[in-house]
Amino acid sequence: MKSPTLRWAAxxxxxxxxxxxxxxxxxELWLSAIHFGGFCAICALMANEAEDVTIKSASYWINxxxxxxxxxxxxYLILFENALYARETEYILSDYVFSLVxxxxxxxxxxxxxxxxxxxxxxISLSYILFLGRxxxxxxxxxxxxxxxxxxxxxxxxEGMFGLTANISSTFVFMFIIFGSFLLRSGAGDFIVRxxxxxxxxxxxxxxxxxxxxxxxxxxxxxxxxxxxVSTGVITIPMMKQSGFExxxxxxxxxxxxxxxxxxxxxxxxxxxxxxxxxxxxxxTIIAASALPxxxxxxxxxxxxxxxxxxxxxxPTHVNGTEKVSTVLKEGWHFVIPMVVLVxxxxxxxxxTSSAAFxxxxxxxASWLSSTPMRLPDxxxxxxxxxxxxxxxxxxxxAVGIIINVVTTxxxxxxxxxxxxxxxxGSLLITLVLVALASLVLGMGLPxxxxxxxxxxxxxxxxxxxxSQSQLLIALQATDLPSSVTxxxxxxxxxxxxxxxxxxxxxxxxxxxxLLEPELLTGMLLSAHLIIFWLxxxxxxxxxxxxxxFAAAGxxxxxxxxxxxxxWKVAKGLYLVPVLFAYSPLIxxxxxxxIEVFIWSSMGLYAMAGVLQWHxxxxxxxxxxxxxxxxAALLMWAPFPIYLHLIxxxxxxxxxxxQNKESSAAVLAK
Numbered sequence: 001m002k003s004p005t006l007r008w009a010a011x012x013x014x015x016x017x018x019x020x021x022x023x024x025x026x027x028e029l030w031l032s033a034i035h036f037g038g039f040c041a042i043c044a045l046m047a048n049e050a051e052d053v054t055i056k057s058a059s060y061w062i063n064x065x066x067x068x069x070x071x072x073x074x075x076y077l078i079l080f081e082n083a084l085y086a087r088e089t090e091y092i093l094s095d096y097v098f099s100l101v102x103x104x105x106x107x108x109x110x111x112x113x114x115x116x117x118x119x120x121x122x123x124i125s126l127s128y129i130l131f132l133g134r135x136x137x138x139x140x141x142x143x144x145x146x147x148x149x150x151x152x153x154x155x156x157x158x159e160g161m162f163g164l165t166a167n168i169s170s171t172f173v174f175m176f177i178i179f180g181s182f183l184l185r186s187g188a189g190d191f192i193v194r195x196x197x198x199x200x201x202x203x204x205x206x207x208x209x210x211x212x213x214x215x216x217x218x219x220x221x222x223x224x225x226x227x228x229x230v231s232t233g234v235i236t237i238p239m240m241k242q243s244g245f246e247x248x249x250x251x252x253x254x255x256x257x258x259x260x261x262x263x264x265x266x267x268x269x270x271x272x273x274x275x276x277x278x279x280x281x282x283x284x285t286i287i288a289a290s291a292l293p294x295x296x297x298x299x300x301x302x303x304x305x306x307x308x309x310x311x312x313x314x315x316p317t318h319v320n321g322t323e324k325v326s327t328v329l330k331e332g333w334h335f336v337i338p339m340v341v342l343v344x345x346x347x348x349x350x351x352x353t354s355s356a357a358f359x360x361x362x363x364x365x366a367s368w369l370s371s372t373p374m375r376l377p378d379x380x381x382x383x384x385x386x387x388x389x390x391x392x393x394x395x396x397x398x399a400v401g402i403i404i405n406v407v408t409t410x411x412x413x414x415x416x417x418x419x420x421x422x423x424x425x426g427s428l429l430i431t432l433v434l435v436a437l438a439s440l441v442l443g444m445g446l447p448x449x450x451x452x453x454x455x456x457x458x459x460x461x462x463x464x465x466x467x468s469q470s471q472l473l474i475a476l477q478a479t480d481l482p483s484s485v486t487x488x489x490x491x492x493x494x495x496x497x498x499x500x501x502x503x504x505x506x507x508x509x510x511x512x513x514x515l516l517e518p519e520l521l522t523g524m525l526l527s528a529h530l531i532i533f534w535l536x537x538x539x540x541x542x543x544x545x546x547x548x549x550f551a552a553a554g555x556x557x558x559x560x561x562x563x564x565x566x567x568w569k570v571a572k573g574l575y576l577v578p579v580l581f582a583y584s585p586l587i588x589x590x591x592x593x594x595i596e597v598f599i600w601s602s603m604g605l606y607a608m609a610g611v612l613q614w615h616x617x618x619x620x621x622x623x624x625x626x627x628x629x630x631x632a633a634l635l636m637w638a639p640f641p642i643y644l645h646l647i648x649x650x651x652x653x654x655x656x657x658x659q660n661k662e663s664s665a666a667v668l669a670k
Contacts, residue, residue, distance in 0.1 A: 037074030172273035181386030208305030252566030523588025584638030604635030
């Protein structure tokens with residue numbers, strides 16, 4: 001933003017959000033509508049700052065008109081909402097006009113911010129619910145609704161544009177993007193990179209490990225893989241290249257690590273709060289369960305870095321010379337204070353939005369403990385920068401509410417689940433593969449949060465059902481079942497296995513609540529949603545559309561598609577770790593069970609990284625490659641007994657020792 005008027009408007013718009021989030025002074029519907037109208041206006045006026053747009057051009061006045069329409073649309077909903085209800089929700093001409101304008105604005109501004117994918121999806125969804133569904137046969141057939149009903153549900157109710165996703169955008173996501181903007185403005189980014197250099201610089205592949213740690217920590221705060229890639233990559237990619245890593249590999253590592261930032265507690269780029277709102281699972285439960293999987297992901301990226309350093313023969317170096325950890329912490333310890341404040345407030349029961357507000361204040365206060373305190377211009381710039389970062393996310397999350405309204409109204413979600421059930425034939429693994437493919441397609445046009453919400457609406461119930469199947473079968477085989485459950489089984493012949501295959505999903509849900517512990521149900525529900533949330537990240541690093549990889553390629557000066565393939569390989573944890581959610585107690589189990597899975601899996605992922613790189617301590621041959629693959633399978637398959645895990649670990653250790661001896665012998669021979 002360049003215009004002082006627009007910057008001040010963005011500043012006061014942010015203050016309005018903060019006030020509403022802390023004091024909850026207006027209804028959620030009104031806040032969501034104002035959120036949408038304001039960001040539409042900001043997006044339109046920002047377009048007027050382009051070099052090729054002048055006051056004499058038609059596009060300048062079109063943008064002014066669109067901004068005015070956005071404000072008018074919001075005002076109409078607020079002023080005439082009660083009048084509509086008084087008419088018993090019967091539409092008049094002005095209702096039609098402003099509802100259509102609101103949807104048109106959503107389509108236009110998502111087109112401007114992300115391209116044609118999202119607008120096309122909205123148009124297809126609206127066509128389907130209005131008339132297209134009646135021409136489709138099979139499970140996706142839908143007779144259609146009237147234009148008035150569709151517009152009313154999309155504009156005037158909390159089931160459409162201004163429903164759950166808009167509320168999430170105007171509360172959790174907005175507050176944490178502002179919080180991240182303040183942290184970055186205060187200098188936290190430089191502190192994170194310096195600390196990472198001190199912690200990892202002296203190890204094999206040190207520069208790469210610095211990139212992984214720095215990008216991971218920064219990504220947790222920023223919440224955007226692309227923004228994180230650009231902000232840390234300008235430092236870490238040249239650092240990796242200078243230390244001897246290939247340019248393409250350097251870019252791939254930074255893109256993969258930046259993508260993982262949204263998986264790392266405690267902030268998770270606001271992802272934890274989206275999950276909490278969508279599943280009604282407490283935030284603390286989500287971040288506690290997400291900690292070990294996130295560490296596994298970053299360990300996987302570090303494994304690739306170490307193996308590549310071994311392959312290239314790079315010796316350990318201490319990046320940044322004489323700087324010590326104690327020196328960096330002494331100069332930047334105050335950056336830890338906002339994170340401590342945030343987590344402490346959440347632990348004592350404050351709402352996430354108010355916790356974020358106090359954390360923002362603590363960033364300002366903590367900066368005064370340094371040599372560069374945040375003054376009024378810095379605070380102003382941090383707020384404006386946060387609003388600018390939020391524009392595309394806000395517009396997308398409001399617009400995706402239209403699609404979710406269509407999905408829930410028409411029952412497409414159930415039909416999608418039935419289709420996957422038919423294709424997967426009850427196989428959880430095939431279901432995960434199909435959901436991963438759907439996630440990749442959605443991720444080509446949607447940001448991670450929107451992609452997660454759409455996919456969770458479609459497939460989370462099915463994944464939850466398949467994950468809980470074995471536990472429910474064990475419970476149904478008990479002899480002291482409640483009479484209601486026994487009667488239900490009798491409807492399907494009495495055999496629990498046959499009954500589970502044939503009974504409707506709604507009936508299973510009722511039985512689950514009767515027979516399984518609430519904590520176990522919560523864990524399995526969280527497993528299902530975390531699988532989808534993790535898979536939703538893959539569009540950042542998976543060709544053909546991988547924005548984080550493309551951003552890294554621009555910095556490294558490498559081929560974008562080749563860089564995407566490299567980052568896709570390095571980010572294999574995005575696919576391997578969710579399998580553990582489904583088949584192991586990593587999320588739903590007790591803490592001893594989770595730690596056991598973590599230990600075996602961390603070793604198995606190292607073996608798998610060696611197979612994918614075809615190198616460990618030295619280059620693999622067919623025998624060592626097959627041994628590593630067997631080791632990975634034995635270590636990572638949780639249902640195996642412990643002695644098989646031990647065999648897998650022994651194979652891995654034996655191969656490492658053997659290769660080290662070969663490496664030493666080769667050095668002596670020279």
